[in-house]
Amino acid sequence: MxxxxxxxxxxxxxxxxxxxxxxxxxxxxxxxxxxxxxxxLGKLPLRTKELLKKVIDExxxxxxxxxxxxxxxxxxxxVRERIAKIIGADLSEVNVCDSVSINxxxxxxxxxxxxxxxxxxxxxxxxxxxxxxxxxxxxxNFGNKHELRIIESKDEIQISSEEIINSCxxxxxxxxxxxxxxxxxxxxxxxxxTKELKKKGAYVIWDLSHSVGSxxxxxxxWNCDFAVxxxxxxxxxxxxxxxxxxxxxxxxxxLQNPIWGxxxxxxxxxxxxxxxxxxxxxxxxxxxxxIISLSALESSLQITIDAGMENIREKNIxxxxxxxxxxxxxxxxxxxxxxxxxxxxxxGSHITLKHKxxxxxxxxxxxxxxxxxxxxxxxxxxxxxxxxxxxxSFEEIFxxxxxxxxxxxxxxxxxxxLEFDAVT
Amino acid sequence: MxxxxxxxxxxxxxxxxxxxxxxxxxxxxxxxxxxxxxxxLGKLPLRTKELLKKVIDExxxxxxxxxxxxxxxxxxxxVRERIAKIIGADLSEVNVCDSVSINxxxxxxxxxxxxxxxxxxxxxxxxxxxxxxxxxxxxxNFGNKHELRIIESKDEIQISSEEIINSCxxxxxxxxxxxxxxxxxxxxxxxxxTKELKKKGAYVIWDLSHSVGSxxxxxxxWNCDFAVxxxxxxxxxxxxxxxxxxxxxxxxxxLQNPIWGxxxxxxxxxxxxxxxxxxxxxxxxxxxxxIISLSALESSLQITIDAGMENIREKNIxxxxxxxxxxxxxxxxxxxxxxxxxxxxxxGSHITLKHKxxxxxxxxxxxxxxxxxxxxxxxxxxxxxxxxxxxxSFEEIFxxxxxxxxxxxxxxxxxxxLEFDAVT
Numbered sequence: 001m002x003x004x005x006x007x008x009x010x011x012x013x014x015x016x017x018x019x020x021x022x023x024x025x026x027x028x029x030x031x032x033x034x035x036x037x038x039x040x041l042g043k044l045p046l047r048t049k050e051l052l053k054k055v056i057d058e059x060x061x062x063x064x065x066x067x068x069x070x071x072x073x074x075x076x077x078x079v080r081e082r083i084a085k086i087i088g089a090d091l092s093e094v095n096v097c098d099s100v101s102i103n104x105x106x107x108x109x110x111x112x113x114x115x116x117x118x119x120x121x122x123x124x125x126x127x128x129x130x131x132x133x134x135x136x137x138x139x140x141n142f143g144n145k146h147e148l149r150i151i152e153s154k155d156e157i158q159i160s161s162e163e164i165i166n167s168c169x170x171x172x173x174x175x176x177x178x179x180x181x182x183x184x185x186x187x188x189x190x191x192x193x194t195k196e197l198k199k200k201g202a203y204v205i206w207d208l209s210h211s212v213g214s215x216x217x218x219x220x221x222w223n224c225d226f227a228v229x230x231x232x233x234x235x236x237x238x239x240x241x242x243x244x245x246x247x248x249x250x251x252x253x254x255l256q257n258p259i260w261g262x263x264x265x266x267x268x269x270x271x272x273x274x275x276x277x278x279x280x281x282x283x284x285x286x287x288x289x290x291i292i293s294l295s296a297l298e299s300s301l302q303i304t305i306d307a308g309m310e311n312i313r314e315k316n317i318x319x320x321x322x323x324x325x326x327x328x329x330x331x332x333x334x335x336x337x338x339x340x341x342x343x344x345x346x347x348g349s350h351i352t353l354k355h356k357x358x359x360x361x362x363x364x365x366x367x368x369x370x371x372x373x374x375x376x377x378x379x380x381x382x383x384x385x386x387x388x389x390x391x392x393s394f395e396e397i398f399x400x401x402x403x404x405x406x407x408x409x410x411x412x413x414x415x416x417x418l419e420f421d422a423v424t
Numbered sequence: 425m426x427x428x429x430x431x432x433x434x435x436x437x438x439x440x441x442x443x444x445x446x447x448x449x450x451x452x453x454x455x456x457x458x459x460x461x462x463x464x465l466g467k468l469p470l471r472t473k474e475l476l477k478k479v480i481d482e483x484x485x486x487x488x489x490x491x492x493x494x495x496x497x498x499x500x501x502x503v504r505e506r507i508a509k510i511i512g513a514d515l516s517e518v519n520v521c522d523s524v525s526i527n528x529x530x531x532x533x534x535x536x537x538x539x540x541x542x543x544x545x546x547x548x549x550x551x552x553x554x555x556x557x558x559x560x561x562x563x564x565n566f567g568n569k570h571e572l573r574i575i576e577s578k579d580e581i582q583i584s585s586e587e588i589i590n591s592c593x594x595x596x597x598x599x600x601x602x603x604x605x606x607x608x609x610x611x612x613x614x615x616x617x618t619k620e621l622k623k624k625g626a627y628v629i630w631d632l633s634h635s636v637g638s639x640x641x642x643x644x645x646w647n648c649d650f651a652v653x654x655x656x657x658x659x660x661x662x663x664x665x666x667x668x669x670x671x672x673x674x675x676x677x678x679l680q681n682p683i684w685g686x687x688x689x690x691x692x693x694x695x696x697x698x699x700x701x702x703x704x705x706x707x708x709x710x711x712x713x714x715i716i717s718l719s720a721l722e723s724s725l726q727i728t729i730d731a732g733m734e735n736i737r738e739k740n741i742x743x744x745x746x747x748x749x750x751x752x753x754x755x756x757x758x759x760x761x762x763x764x765x766x767x768x769x770x771x772g773s774h775i776t777l778k779h780k781x782x783x784x785x786x787x788x789x790x791x792x793x794x795x796x797x798x799x800x801x802x803x804x805x806x807x808x809x810x811x812x813x814x815x816x817s818f819e820e821i822f823x824x825x826x827x828x829x830x831x832x833x834x835x836x837x838x839x840x841x842l843e844f845d846a847v848t
Contacts, residue, residue, distance in 0.1 A: 030486075031486075035488060037488065037489045041488060041492075049480055052476070052716070056662075057473065060468045061451040063453075065461045065800065065847075068846070069846055069847050073846050098523075099710060099713075100712075101685035102522070102683060102711055105683045125697060129689075129695045136698065136699050137681075137684035230712075232712070238484055238715070239483075239484060239492075240716075241714060243711070257561075260564075261523070262525065262553055269844070269847060271553045271803055273553060273574060274557075275560050275561070286529075287523025288523055289523075290714035290717030290718070291664040293714030293716045294664070366490075376489065421493045422693065423497065424693050
């Protein structure tokens with residue numbers, strides 16, 4: 001599309017946006033705020049606000065323990081169904097529980113046990129560090145007999161699928177990659193990598209945290225082995241909402257959860273004194289789930305399903321392309337680099353700007369009086385602008401770029417200190 | 425105290441109850457309901473209902489990602505502080521995260537690594553099965569080199585502290601016991617067992633799930649090593665609210681969490697590509713916590729602190745003694761056995777009745793028209809009546825026993841089928 005560098009054009013894109021009604025599904029704070037951090041924590045859906053009121057007042061308050069059978073077990077299933085729909089899987093392959101890191105621990109431990117002859121694990125330097133830490137701990141738990149190879153990105157933005165494929169050999173037990181990587185938004189080609197690595201006998205666990213809800217995912221169609229992912233970014237599940245995991249139906253019986261808890265047992269309420277593992281995907285449960293946080297997912301996920309992943313993707317490709325256009329048009333003289341692939345097929349739904357004053361620019365955007373724009377910051381110099389098709393507009397993108405230009409023009413970032421908050 | 429078997433006497437006990445005002449801290453459903461299952465899921469505190477509204481509407485809805493620094497990290501600390509106060513520990517020794525089972529997995533794995541020369545693990549047949557399953561999985565993960573000894577209870581009610589102590593030897597790496605056991609409410613003598621097992625070099629992990637909030641706990645004063653516990657029973661944290669763990673300050677540096685996630689790292693937001701463990705108790709964090717479920721704890725725990733553990737204990741001793749008196753007076757002819765120690769020093773805050781028709785009696789109590797009484801059921805024949813000093817009254821206890829007598833007199837349980845719900 002031929003974009004134009006003016007507000008009217010942004011408004012004309014909004015006028016044609018078929019998803020724009022979904023903005024009204026969310027609570028939009030009264031203040032003068034443009035929220036571009038949905039890749040870190042999604043907005044509050046109004047139907048989730050309603051559902052949580054019911055969960056707290058009626059289900060916990062009035063029905064008390066009876067809600068386990070009446071509401072909470074059925075809801076865990078309906079949340080699993082919705083995740084399955086969004087990631088192209090069957091209900092029987094999806095569980096919702098615990099955190100991404102703990103789920104990756106379960107699956108990677110199980111894969112090393114399954115694939116015990118191979119002693120190499122491959123990941124990349126673009127992966128979310130917690131995924132790498134989990135692999136380090138699993139290697140430690142298995143007696144430090146495995147080698148962890150971290151494929152380095154030359155430009156800190158991407159690594160070709162071919163390089164990943166060529167790095168693997170018959171020795172490779174496991175590959176763990178983020179579908180969309182957290183800093184640059186580079187997106188791997190899951191179907192290609194899956195097909196080629198199957199030939200080499202390596203299993204792959206995909207971390208879908210930064211892609212789920214922003215990019216169509218078809219795990220069954222792509223013949224994937226395993227995946228984990230988070231629900232509080234593009235899926236708007238609320239702070240720390242439980243994570244999910246996926247195991248291909250052909251592999252469930254071969255895997256053993258390394259953490260045996262009562263909810264992973266064949267019949268938890270038999271209270272047998274020795275563990276018998278569930279034969280279903282529920283074997284990956286451990287303890288009691290945080291029901292209030294989990295309940296939020298039921299209503300939040302439905303918005304993504306209602307909007308449709310193809311529509312969501314179509315809009316965020318247009319939004320990221322428009323943002324890149326505006327950056328090139330308006331910010332080219334300010335020593336700013338785009339830290340995201342320029343080809344929309346190779347990126348998710350955020351755009352990263354790199355600038356040596358990135359942290360203070362970020363603070364100026366968030367903390368100035370008047371208009372506030374919220375991106376987030378990832379060391380050393382990455383400002384991430386997350387674009388959520390469900391509630392962000394082209395006008396917001398236009399205004400955000402204008403504001404960045406203003407901050408750079410006036411050196412406004414110099415008014416802010418370099419002290420880092422705990423969470424950036 | 426000399427109890428009397430009449431309603432007026434029950435009312436006179438309520439009149440003298442110094443904690444009775446705390447009932448108004450909770451949401452009490454309009455229906456004709458006596459809730460005696462606070463040992464499974466505590467009632468909804470009104471201040472928690474208010475706090476959660478703020479968390480959802482303001483913190484998530486309006487402040488969005490900014491709430492991590494403004495609200496959610498500080499709240500995790502204030503929740504830890506409150507738990508520390510309730511279990512007699514220092515803030516630096518307490519973490520709140522994940523589930524009891526996952527926390528037991530972390531600690532028991534860490535202890536086996538620390539105490540690697542000893543190959544025996546001891547627990548008992550009264551322990552909550554998930555604790556035993558976790559130990560089985562840890563043994564499996566360590567290559568099946570450890571022996572798990574499950575000390576059997578002869579009467580299914582108790583095991584003397586001496587028997588536990590005598591079962592341990594220099595070979596014993598780890599002992600895992602429930603402070604108050606889930607079926608019979610038998611309470612172990614933590615100070616005695618701790619003192620004697622220290623002489624043998626065995627570490628002890630106490631599961632406080634059924635004692636915390638109902639029995640005074642002084643982990644530091646008792647010189648304990650480790651503990652885990654749940655927050656949704658007597659502490660009223662809400663369904664599946666996050667669990668806690670305790671590590672004695674002298675042992676933190678020696679332990680390694682087997683699951684290395686970013687929130688257990690020295691500086692999570694540095695995003696280093698290799699894990700450096702936090703030196704504090706926060707090393708036992710893994711991923712992002714479910715903030716809404718966790719937030720409920722801040723206000724819920726404060727009620728227990730306001731009421732005072734000594735007062736709570738004094739009242740629940742009186743309540744359980746009164747319930748035992750009423751059972752003996754009214755139900756002695758109905759083939760009912762009391763499955764709880766009769767000495768109040770040896771029990772927590774629930775009373776278990778054993779009857780071969782236990783499940784259907786339970787259903788009759790819960791599902792009959794008119795007055796509903798909610799206990800819970802644990803196979804094969806245990807009806808548990810949990811008494812929470814914060815909201816249960818002596819009058820409720822009197823009415824409950826009268827109702828049980830009525831059900832038995834009229835064989836009302838025969839109107840109910842034996843089909844088990846998923847959660848009992």
